[in-house]
Amino acid sequence: MYHARKWFVGMLVLMLGAIAVFPAAAQDEFVFGMILVGPSTDQGWSQAHYEAGEYLVEKLGEEDVDARMIVFENLNPAVNPQTTLMDVVESMYDEGAQLIFTTSDEFEPDTVEAANAYPDVMFVHVSGSVALGQTAADIFPDLYEAAEAEAAPANFANVMGEMEYGKMIAGCAAALTTETGQISYLGPLINAETRRLVASAYLGASYCYENYAGGDPAELGFEVIWIGYWIPTPDTLDPAQVTNTFFDTGSDVVISGIDPQDALIVAGQRREQGDNVYAIPYDYVGACETAPDACLGIPYFNWGPTYVDYAQAVIAGEFETNWLWLGPDWEDINNVDTTAIGWVNGTALSEEAAASLDSFIAEIAAFEAENDDAFFLWEGPLNYQDGTVLAEEGAFVDPLEVWYLPLLLEGITGDSTLGE
Numbered sequence: 001m002y003h004a005r006k007w008f009v010g011m012l013v014l015m016l017g018a019i020a021v022f023p024a025a026a027q028d029e030f031v032f033g034m035i036l037v038g039p040s041t042d043q044g045w046s047q048a049h050y051e052a053g054e055y056l057v058e059k060l061g062e063e064d065v066d067a068r069m070i071v072f073e074n075l076n077p078a079v080n081p082q083t084t085l086m087d088v089v090e091s092m093y094d095e096g097a098q099l100i101f102t103t104s105d106e107f108e109p110d111t112v113e114a115a116n117a118y119p120d121v122m123f124v125h126v127s128g129s130v131a132l133g134q135t136a137a138d139i140f141p142d143l144y145e146a147a148e149a150e151a152a153p154a155n156f157a158n159v160m161g162e163m164e165y166g167k168m169i170a171g172c173a174a175a176l177t178t179e180t181g182q183i184s185y186l187g188p189l190i191n192a193e194t195r196r197l198v199a200s201a202y203l204g205a206s207y208c209y210e211n212y213a214g215g216d217p218a219e220l221g222f223e224v225i226w227i228g229y230w231i232p233t234p235d236t237l238d239p240a241q242v243t244n245t246f247f248d249t250g251s252d253v254v255i256s257g258i259d260p261q262d263a264l265i266v267a268g269q270r271r272e273q274g275d276n277v278y279a280i281p282y283d284y285v286g287a288c289e290t291a292p293d294a295c296l297g298i299p300y301f302n303w304g305p306t307y308v309d310y311a312q313a314v315i316a317g318e319f320e321t322n323w324l325w326l327g328p329d330w331e332d333i334n335n336v337d338t339t340a341i342g343w344v345n346g347t348a349l350s351e352e353a354a355a356s357l358d359s360f361i362a363e364i365a366a367f368e369a370e371n372d373d374a375f376f377l378w379e380g381p382l383n384y385q386d387g388t389v390l391a392e393e394g395a396f397v398d399p400l401e402v403w404y405l406p407l408l409l410e411g412i413t414g415d416s417t418l419g420e
Contacts, residue, residue, distance in 0.1 A: 166299025
C-alpha cells in the first residue's frame, strides 16, 4: 500500500523489543481527538489533518463503527497562550477519547508526557521521532551535543510523510517555470525538518533546471527566508511582506513552507497587477483554490489512510509503538486511499512544464522501485552550505542523515542556523 521506510521500522522493532497491546474500551462509539496548531480551515497543514479526521469517521462508518472526532484548533501561543496540550488531552479524555492525534512538531514533548499520564489512551504524534529511539547526536555527534534518547511510552507512536518528494516536485515545477532564474522559499522556523524540506526543493529545482529546462544549475538562484514560526504571529516576520520582497528583488516563483497560503495570495495579487509571478503553496490538496491563476501546483499530505490504520489497530487491540515515514504511492500519487504524499498540478503550470514534470515524477518512481534505503537526488557530490562534504560523488546520503539534516546545502542562500 504505502511506500514506507521499512528498514527503519525493522530497526525500531529490534530496539523496542516486545510490543504492548491495548484493547480498545468496550463502548458504543469510537472517540478520537485531533489537536491542531492552527485553524481547521487554513487551507494548509491543519486543514489537511482535520479532513483526514473526517475521512477516518467516514471509513470507520463503512465498517459499521460509530466514530466521533473531537477537535481542538489553534493550540499555539498567539491564539491560546494559557492553554497547554495537557489541558486539551484531559478534556478529550473526559469525553472518552481512545486515540489522540497531536499534529505539530513542537507538541512532541508534551505528547510524551500526556501518554505517560494517560496510559489507556493511544497517542500518535505527527512529525516527531521519539519512537525512533535515536537522537540527532547519534547521527551527527560532531554537530549536536550528546543526548540520551527519550523512551517512547508503549501507547505512543510517530508518523510523518515523505514530503521531501513533494518538495522535490515543487522545486522542479518552479525550475521549469522561472524566467528570471531566481526561486525563493518562504520558510517557517528553522529545524531539521524544515532544512531537509528546503534542501529537497533545491535539489529538485537544480536537477530540473539542468536536465529539463536546459539551464546551468550553478546560475540558478535559490533563497530562503524564515518568518520564525509555522503560522504568522505578532512575533514573526510578515509572510506577505517577505513574499513581496522576494518578487521585488527578482524571484518570479515562491515556494511556501508555512501553513497558511500567504505566498499564493500575494502571487495572485501581483498577477492581477500584471506581474509574471507564481507560487507553490503547501500541505493541503485544495490550496490552489486560493489563487488558481498564480498556482503552479501543490505538494500535499494525505493523512487519512494512515489515521484509519491507527484507529483500526486501537479498535482491534493491536496498537504498536512505531515510527513511520511514509511516501507516495508511486503507482498513483493522488490515490486518496493509498498515498501519503501527493502532488496536483496547478492551472498556472504550462502544458510543456507539466509534461516535463510527469517525466521527473516517473524518474523518481523508477528509482524508488529499486531503492528502499535512499532518497532520489540525495546523492553526492553534495556539500553543506559551509562547504563541508555531506556525500562524496556517487554516495547516497543515509536517510537518517536527511531526517536530522543539520545544515542547508551548498547552493542555497539563507540562514542555516541550528534552531532546535
